[in-house]
Amino acid sequence: MSEENTDWGKSVAGVVMRDGKVLLARHTYGAGKGRLIIPGGYLQHSETPEDALRREFLEETGVEINPVGLLGMRFNTHDWYAVFLAEYVGGEARSDHDENSEVVWLEIEKALSAADVPDLSKKLIQAAVNGTVIPFTEYQHSEKYAPTSLYCTDLNGERSTK
Numbered sequence: 001m002s003e004e005n006t007d008w009g010k011s012v013a014g015v016v017m018r019d020g021k022v023l024l025a026r027h028t029y030g031a032g033k034g035r036l037i038i039p040g041g042y043l044q045h046s047e048t049p050e051d052a053l054r055r056e057f058l059e060e061t062g063v064e065i066n067p068v069g070l071l072g073m074r075f076n077t078h079d080w081y082a083v084f085l086a087e088y089v090g091g092e093a094r095s096d097h098d099e100n101s102e103v104v105w106l107e108i109e110k111a112l113s114a115a116d117v118p119d120l121s122k123k124l125i126q127a128a129v130n131g132t133v134i135p136f137t138e139y140q141h142s143e144k145y146a147p148t149s150l151y152c153t154d155l156n157g158e159r160s161t162k
Helices: 049-061 108-113 119-130
Strands: 006-018 021-027 040-044 064-075 080-090 100-107
Touching: 006 049, 006 064, 006 119, 021 049, 021 108, 021 119, 040 049, 049 064, 049 080, 049 100, 064 119, 100 108, 108 119
Parallel strands: 006 080
Antiparallel strands: 006 021, 006 040, 021 100, 064 080
16 A cells, blocks of 8 residues: 555454454554454555555454444544454455464454453454444445435335335
8 A cells, every 4th residue: 555545543453253263463563563463454545445444454363254233433633543343354364474474264252362362352253252242234325315315225225214
């Protein structure tokens, strides 16, 4: 990803589970250096969080995923971080040899007790296991409302203020 196109105020991560295991990457820099964390990264300008998550997973882990719901969100006055539950679509887990030194499918119970998995990653994995997720709803553009509208899409796909 080119740094000039990076939106440093917006980031995403995802929890992907498969066959009783969770996908984790051993980070190579910053506060997470040497630790197994849930994969993710920053958005590019004009990129949706869901597309950024798909791109980051493929770039960093070689795994194709699809976001299915929101597990958690952290935000303050200058940035936000959204974490999704995502389903495995395909691909073989591998390191990008840049942002991570290894990518592994770790048994969920081992991940929840491992000393090298940070508490935040553990909490998000546990939320995924517990089913604590807000289902994902794809944005549906409507000619009736501006793309930046704060109106919500109702269950029938119609825009409303409810």
